[in-house]
Amino acid sequence: MHRTGELFGHFQTLEQQRESATFGMWVFLATEVLFFGGMFLTYTINRHAYFTAFGVGSNDLDITLGTTNTLVLILSSFTMAMAVWCAQTGKKKLVPLFLVLTLVLGCAFLGIKFVEYKQKFHHHLVPGRSFDISYHVNHPAPGDDPKEIAFEKEELAKALASDPDTNSHAQLYFSLYFAMTGLHALHMVVGAGLVMWLIGASLKGRFTPHYHTPVENIGLYWHFVDIVWIYLFPLFYLIDRHR
């Protein structure tokens, strides 16, 4: 496989090469849809069966952090779109700028996610032998609002009354939470790595209006990961909040 400039030898034209790459990326994203789809199905079936326990679990998530993260990710999608636009229109200087912004936002997302995970760990909400849905209400941390805790305790008691297995069903909820957000975070890490590579390449001025397929495709990937989060957010953070 030899290469002349930006054209790989087995393609006839740059156009063909670009179309192939973009199309390939779309097909890959279709794969990803089904990949996450299996988990969404598992989620749906279990949420249907154990609605109360899932509600209890959901109320243990930090909605402020969740909403913030959603906004962060949306903003990063926007900066990514701008980076693509700059590459398309030949604003060579701006491409790395927007990419860096995207990277920073992506890392911010991961950072917030990390804080959330840590919190779950402290609240004994990580599935496994030490999982205990009532741990937090029984061992409130110093900074917790006692009114809030009392309320949660009451809610938990109600849930336990209607579903004595709330603990194990909430564990199922958190298993899904960690599996799905974890897989999502993994995609973010991969995306961040790709964006870093893009930054390097764009600093060398490799992307021109003629050739910017990598920016475009990694952009597609980035937006897709954003979409997954757009669904994860309501499905995990927003169950039964209104009580």
Add this chain to the structure above:
Amino acid sequence: MPEHSEHIVSPKIYFTIFIALVIGTSLTTWAAFQNFGPFNIVIALGIATAKATLVVLFFMHARYSVGRTRLVIVCAIFWLAIMLALTLADYQTRQPRMSRLVPPAVFYRV
């Protein structure tokens, strides 16, 4: 030259979409705290789908894309729908499962 075959979306549109997404996020969070009974989930997923659609159409340029890209999008959604719909159809009509059949002692015997 070939590069003109791709459609360039103006930053203005990008920004509009961005604002729409922010509004969608606020809306869905607000709605979660209201009691709409069984419609809470419908609203949450409806807004999510609207947001996702905007991202796909504009950020991902699907609105300006060629036929084969659209085919891929349709296929992905269609197959996902098959998987969810046919499985849920079974669950909706089969006898429900019990929470647990046997005491854990038996299960952890390994």
Add this chain to the structure above:
Amino acid sequence: MQSQFPLYPPAASNFAPRVDDLMTYLTYVCVFFAFLITAAIVYFFFKYHRKRPDEVGAPIHGDMRLEATWIIIPSILALSMFGWGAAVYVDYRHTPPDTLDIYVVGKQWMWKAQQPNGLKEINELHVPVGRNIRLILASEDVVHDFFVPAFRVKMDVVPGRYNTMWFRPTKPGRYHFFCSQYCGTNHALMGGWVTVMDPTDYAAWLSGTSGGAANPVDVGAKLFEDKACATCHIADGSGRAPSLNGLYGAQVLLADGTTVTADDAYIRESILQPNAKIVAGYQPLMPTFQGQLTEEQIIALTSYIKSLQSQPVPAKGAGIAPSARKK
């Protein structure tokens, strides 16, 4: 008698002739097609064998009428196979009302069965000829499958679910049953014998050998006292909980306005997860017995509750509608 090399296993249930007929029908249709295609291939193979090295075949590109024929005819035949098969299956999945219920519990790697009077058997199953038998299947560990070739029926035994299967034995004798869903090391040894007996023999067998095992109704009655069920569930309906008299098989009105049929699954759920379904007019007071009762104790309790058919006592909120009682 059976020939030396039988093609069919013995046929000993109401389903056996129906399944065999179905098999015969499908075999005929399929042998016809297999034969048609093979014959055509073999005929063409020799008839149109290349005569000269540079010979070329006739330039035939296709024919719409033929395509239509071989789409439509197989479709119709396929539809008939589907319909006939569906008819048998629907009857199989729809249990008739007057069954003799036997509990079957599968665990790695044996089958435990319990007759209506509490007699327990391991890797054996005795049933009377001519009665509709329903097996209520539970698993203590992994997925198993209860399979009686002579009856042409099987059903998976899934942990976390009660599956049921039914059949009517038609010929006395001893027949193999197998575990037909792979379940680990000794899956192949997880089988035994079904004995189909004349009803009189069956009755004699039931009373004759019941020596060792206590009657589950009695065991259940005792448990009902020991576990303090009786403190709340008072027979005349005056307690804090509904009377269980006449419960089994009745329609129960729930607090959320829906009704359920009080079957085995409902009763087990009421015991293990009392608050999943609240009877109309009562408080969710009942504690869960999750983890405090073994599978067999639950069955005993259920048998006891089933035996309480004497005088149905309507629940406060007309939970059990007497008119809806099972005929």
Add this chain to the structure above:
Amino acid sequence: MSQTQTLPTRSYEMPREHYLNSSYGIRSWLLTTDHKRIALLYLVSVTFFFFVGGVFATMIRIHLLTPEGALVSPETYNKLFTMHGVAMIFFFLIPSIPAVLGNFLIPQMIGAKDVAFPRLNLLSWYIYIIGGCFALYSFSTGGLDTGWTFYTPLSSIYSNSAVTPAVLGIFINGFSSILTGLNFIVTIHTMRAPGMTWFRLPLFIWSHYATSLIMVLGTPVVAITLLLAGLERMLHLGFFNPAMGGDPILFQHLFWFYSHPAVYIMVLPAMGVVSEIIPTFARKPIFGYSFVAASSIAIAVIGFLVWAHHLFMTGMSAYSALAFSFLSYLVAIPSAVKVFNWTATLYKGSISWDAPMLYALGFIGLFTIGGLTGLFLACLGLDMHIHDTYFVIAHFHYIMVGGAVMGYIGGLHYWWPKISGKVYPEALSRFAAITLFLGFNLTFFPQFILGYLGMPRRYHSYPPEFQVLNVLSTAGASILALGYLLPMAYLTWSMRYGKVAGPNPWPATGLEWKTTSPPPTENFPVTPVVDWEPYDFPNRPDLGLTPGTLAPVPGDD
């Protein structure tokens, strides 16, 4: 006899430079991005796994000679059939035709220099090898005894064997499949030579397009399912474990959502091979080109709608069962269309008796029997009795061994001159094909009867009344093994000692035959322009078949 069938042989020279001798050394193979070399890498590796699976199969059959089991302990027997299934399905049959023949031929058939993403292609081979290593690791350290279907909670909680590495291996291997499918789809869409319109594509391409669709849309689901099951096992989560609120039935739904379509990953490429062989050796356009092409797509799409026919006896809702049974019958129709069209192609052909043709006709016969017995299983009232018995075993071996493997070996024979530039011994190859056919039937036909008599599958010991049929089956398996060893031997032999084949020995109409054998690295020195319809023998003077020797044309056509 052979003189009357093949054209007078000219003596050919091997081309001076081709993909095999363009560079030397192990590095030039392990780092190659040439689709043809990658195909050969796959050829070697899937053959290896076929041997592994075959050795397990041999031990299964020997063990089943006596009712108590003649060879191994129950634990070992369970590991044998599980590892047999895993090796054969995931590491042999799924990659076999697509990754070997598909890789080799797709770019050539559409007139491209390579697949769209050559480096991804190499990556997918490496992923396959890594996945394979995990599987071998599992096989050799404790083995695997869950059945190839990995039903929970047996696999996630109860089994004491090396489930985790096996599940990881299959998970990883899934990505190899996905990348291959992705590469094919993009290649077929964007890399076609000028003039190669969709309806001029060889049927092999159509069936690979359909296959790739399944690979891309189905494989991720099994990947995530096995990942969840693996997580459940490693971290004691409860997705599929009823003791923790999970649901084993959900696992079965997810597993079969992929694994039923996956059976079409195995058989569609073989159908593609047969659709190439039949016109070539009947020297006749395929009957009903557009029907055969469309039926591939129909199989791929409808094939996704039938998965729960593996769950009929799990106590699934009777309504669902009805729907899935009906859809299973629907998917049989496009298969029927193919079988009838192939048969009709033979009519008034000029049929040669070369080995690829014998394999292709063997495929049709055995696939038909296998497919027709699929109708028995899809029939709700019959599945009550034959579910999870040897009837199922016979059904799928008829399709997968009698069908797909036959197709694969037939394809290897057909394109062997292209791949190696050499011709294999003719008489021996026909003998092998016949041996395989006979051995195969003797092995698996008795299993239909066993199944109806009620012998459940996955049994290390069985009631004595089943012995006679089992002995027959084992006898057949030994003939079958011989039938497999022969081609392996003489194909290898021919690479060195065979006669030089020339660019188009059969002759056939596809683009792949318009370049030298073996082809140069870039396939075509000049990108070809296609201005002919597929399989149009009468209008292809370049094939050297003189016009005027046409068989008479029927009046009504």
